[in-house]
Amino acid sequence: MFDAPSLMFAAAGLAVFAAALLPRLLMRAPVSMPMVFLGTGLAVFSVADTxxxxxxxxxxxxxxxxxxxxVIVSLMGAGLALDRPIGFKRWATTWRLLGIVMPLCLVGLTLLGWSVLGLSLAAALLVAAALAPTDPVLASEVQVADPSEAQEDLDGEDEVRFGLTSEAGLNDGLAFPFVYLAIAxxxxxxxxxxxxxxxxxVDVAWRIAVGCLAGYLVGRLLGRVFFRSPIDSIRMASHSEGFVALAATFLTYGxxxxxxxxxxxxVFVCALTIRAGERTHGYHGVLH
Incomplete structure (x- = not known):
């Protein structure tokens, strides 16, 4: 009756509309947007044969x-949404989650897979590296809100939401060394x-350093283009061009x-660097 490509395009359009509407409709409901999408997908694919x-x-x-x-689109959104400037004391919750909680989860899950499930050490470590990080997509329901333009809001960010958001932005990348270790x-x-x-x-020092440096350099460059370019036609913040957030995401990642x-x-470091360029500028809300 209907060909598969047409159905997929229609479904994609409905999904985009739902992504815009559901956060408001489900604000006080005991379900999250990912739960709705997963349930809908399960129902549709169970009855549609074409x-x-x-x-x-x-x-x-x-x-x-x-x-x-x-993941990378979610990471860009998470980085842009963080109002708090990066720092050792300001991000103390984040560093504790990354430096204490995440390694403990890795060790615990590895031991569980090895001793209880009977996996090899490499397989157990691989499962642990996949499960230990907080998913930035599914964790979006408990992340910080949209970027703020008020200075008082920058200083009063909810600590729990900030910790979950900032940790989710970094832990996927920091779990990669253990994926490579499991393969090795x-x-x-x-x-x-x-x-x-x-x-x-290589897996720890080089790749983490390159990720941080590349994200910072691209973020600095784009921040200057967005906010300080002497040519008005390419100063994106003056024209509220929000789609360039995707360009920044894909460029940095590639x-x-x-x-x-x-x-x-x-990608996460790039988003933090762009946000630091003009911390209270309203353009961050457009990008987000």
Missing amino acids: LPDPDPVAHGEITLHLSEIC LSVVGTAPAAWLPHFTA ITEMIEGYGFIA
Whole structure:
């Protein structure tokens, strides 16, 4: 009756409208937007025979890149929404979550998978690296609100929401070294001499540093273009061009991945750097 591409386009349009309306409709409801989308998808695909097979294993390449897009767009939004300037004391909650809680989760989940589920050490570590980080997409229901333009709001950000948002922005990228470590353990074995030098020098030091530096440099450049360009026609903040947030997201991620850095970290750092360019400017709300 209807061909699959037409149905997919119509479904995509409805999904975009729903994404705009549901946060307001569900503000006081005991369900979240991801729950609604998952339930709707399950219902639709269970009764419609003409739709493409949604099996993520059968369509691994598409699933991979769609997942990447969802995560990096969420990371850009999370970084732009954070009102608080980055700092050791200001972000103390974040550093504790990343430096204490996340490693404990990694160790606990690895031991659980190894001792209870009977997985190999490499497989248990891989599962732990996937489960330990907070998902920035699903965690959006408990993240901070939209960017604020008032100085008093910058100083009064809710600590719990701030901690969850800032930690979710960094933990996916910081879990990647342990994904690479799990792969290395499965290939070269558990002897430290076989994996430790490459793990510490490349997977931890190089890729994290490149992600932070690339995100900062791209964010600085775009911040100058958005807010301080001497040419009015390319000063985006003067024209409220919000779609360039997607351009910033994809540009940062692509450049960082090309030079073997962690793109997830770079996108979040880029968003923080753009926000720092003009912290109370209303354009951040447009980008967000």
